[in-house]
Amino acid sequence: MTQVNRLAADAAHGFGGTLLRRDRPLRFRLDGEWVEGFDGDTVLSAALANGIVSAGRHEGHPLALTAEFAPLVRQRTDDDSTALPAGRAPALDGADLVSLPPDRSTTDVPGWLSALKRRFGRQRGPMLHRFGDTASASAPWLAATPSETLTADLVVVGAGIAGLAAAGAAAALGKRVIVLERRQTPGGLLHYFGSIEGEDGPDTLLQTLIKGLEGRGSVRIETSTEAFRIGGGKVVAHRVGTTNGRAAGQVLEIEAGAVVIATGSSERLPIFPGNRLPGVVGAISTFMGALDHGVWLGRRTTVATPNSHAYRLAIYAADAGQSMQRIVDARLAPHSRFIDFCKASGITLASGLMVSEVTSTKDAGLQVAFTASSSAAQQPASSIATDTLVAAGNFQPELGLWVAAGGEVVWAATDHAIVPVGGRDGVRVVGAAAGWRSNTAVIASGRAAALELLGKTAPSVSERLVPIQFETPDAPASISANRSGGRIIAYFDRGATLFAGSGPGHAGPLSLGDIAAAVAADLIPVSEVNAIVRERTAEMPELAPSTWAPAPVANDDVVPPYLAGRFGPKPLLCKLAAPDAKPFSPGSLIFRTHEVSDASSAIGVIVAAPPPGESGGIALVADPPETPEVLIFVKETGSASPARVVERRGTTGN
């Protein structure tokens, strides 16, 4: 394969990939195909750069391979327990990797058939997975035993500017801090969001914060490390590294005096049919993909956005040599300094439009249809053929760990997002994850949280935003009127849940993005958000097979409580004989005559079967006949069998 989606090394604004070592090219195999890349690539970034843009198919349509949705990978010769996430697994020269299919559903094709299809089928290339309605393969590290145990006064999850600020504040107090960052480098999404007037630029800001870690305490930053569990004073994380030239994962368990959750926010998916076709990408993942690894899909790009941040992306991309066909804004007549820059650069702009549907074209491109965003009727307005649609969305705080820590959430209508509320002992949410937006507030919130957790007085945090007359607020997430009932699926989020608003019977967990989208689509009432988030998004241990069996309960009572009072105040236990040598089953009702079959007229019931080989049974009877010559009738399965009382064993006292 060649690197068809790799930008030039000297692309403007660092879009050539700041993490790449272009002087160290490499090759590895992925599902049998050669993939070229560079030192600094991840398996995912190299795959995307080589034109591998599909993770497989779902409901008959291709599903985009993205930072939010990528199969696990492992060495071909290893077992699934060694699988790593493609977005954190380093690309290593000579590796022979396979991608893991999703967990099998009953509708999946058998593995041998998949292998045959791969070998002889028309569709070539890696990742031909077929996704059912369940999520992708289970991450093996979720059930793994930690191999390393650490201790820290403060654990910070996320090395964006909020997390770095928290770590710096703790270090200044002489504390031991461990920062867990799932990306390859600190900084989070700082470069995507940029700075506003009066703030330092991103590079300066980052350098200042990192320098601020050099305090009296010790700060250890673990990159390519994702925290996935919190509770009981511990944080558990999965770290991907390289050992003896091979990528390997390790589970860390950190005993934490306190935890700062600085997990930032993720970009929600606008809802329209085709929103996860290959070529439809998010703005944040596109920006960071270019900045980190010099990856940009296709040559022609159209941007659809409800906010101003995507304009900055478009300007940078145009400067980097990409053809920016159009920027379509859902807001009517928006204003922003980035919009002014775009106008000056000559990029075609349109406002008041949203994407109504995307379809694939025969030349592996996309046909994007737009409609007026203000019209309930959503009649088609225009369309464009493009290679890549950057579908920007609203921002949803990443609160998985907060919820796992027992934190609660609410729907914030002004932010169109689910946000944290309330507190938890020893845990704080900061930065964008807490709803802060400006760098100033994000940093201040990180510092304040660390100080508060460590028993110090924390300064108050205040937001600092560009006035709305200069910066139009974000529009709510767009929801196409075509989202349901169409041929192509309109997903509610970008990740592994594959939820398409099909209703509560969706198999698999829901993501925060799914739930936020469902609220926006009026599928979930605001009052249920917290409960649904806590019930359906938390990571849960799998249910293991079990041989549990109930232990016999000692019971000397022949007559169970549910027979109390059934047959008068003092029924008698009797032994019954069956003239036709038939054994009676427990529960069979006894009547005076064979014609009666109304249960309320029964005079007794069989309470115990006879020993094996014998007939009759033990019965509880009200006022049994005095002599065995008088027959009574045991009714079971529709037939009435005669019986005689041959022994009275006394009252039950019921």
Add this chain to the structure above:
Amino acid sequence: MADNAYDFAVLGSSAQAVILAAFLASQQRRSVVLVAEAASGFRIRRAFDLGMAPLTRPETMSLLRRSSSETVSALDAVAKGLVGRTTAHFVADLPTSRDGLMHFRQLARLSGIQADVVGDRALPAAGVLRVRDVPVIDARTLLPALAAMMAGAGVRRLDAAETAVSLKRDGSARLTHKGLAAEARQAIVVGDDAIATYLSPEALDRSLVALPASGQFLAPAKVPLADPFVSYLDRGATLVAEGRAGIHAVVTGSTDTQDQRLGSTLRLDAPLRRAGAAQFTSYATMDGAPYVGPVKGGRALVIAGFGLYGAFMAPALARMICGVASTDESAWFAVRGSSRSATRALAAEFTRAAA
């Protein structure tokens, strides 16, 4: 009557609470306010509503049959398909439970219900009873489906998340919703969620016990559920298949063994992914019979412990509450009240072994 004064405040989000509110308003022509959670259907299921259960009292079987028929007719009139039909399997591992199941079987057959002992190769020693053609309600679809009918009958619906409820000793209730107050002459606390929300442990009759419970939504197993509805009496687990989407399960009893007990009911050769879970408290009675009676030290009415069939008893409950119950209904409810009444022992039903 003033807009903010009602005969009854029905508190609870279960199918039993919703249908009871509907019957009180539509059949008994009373003014009703229902305080329930908003029903999107995305919450994890905590109960199943079946028109049958392993009953061992003929009077309960008789009452349920009649009340269930009324319920089905009324709901069918609102929306076809609101009441479905399923085949229910009840599994008893222990000898005492197998006997109880056989008692139920005989009672059921005499009532014209098709209940057969079937074999299960996976559970050769267990007693398995299959009951065909059992009415079943999906509570997730109930409230939206009944919304128009209930509104037409004058039932006012308040979101429990936005409503403060104050129960008085005389059984009345004061409701405050978005700053506006309403009064109801009689509060009726229905089911687990309402009991947990509105009553302190001290307010519960001693016949009621609080059991830890969990509702779970499991990903589809490689070996799907053999039957659409299976209740494992001695394992405290009930499982309902949701087509290809997954398996809903409710497990009651000790949290130490919940996962093991649930895992033992599925033919798993590998761990099964969980798509959602909710922990809650289930209120049951030690004697297996439901509780319909006052709170301790007050007159608010508590309805609890019906298990599977509570929703289908709503018509009879409505008549009892309004004082127009038939003779046999009155007699039935009379022995299912407070534990201080010695007659409660005469209401005991089959109940599973503690786990």
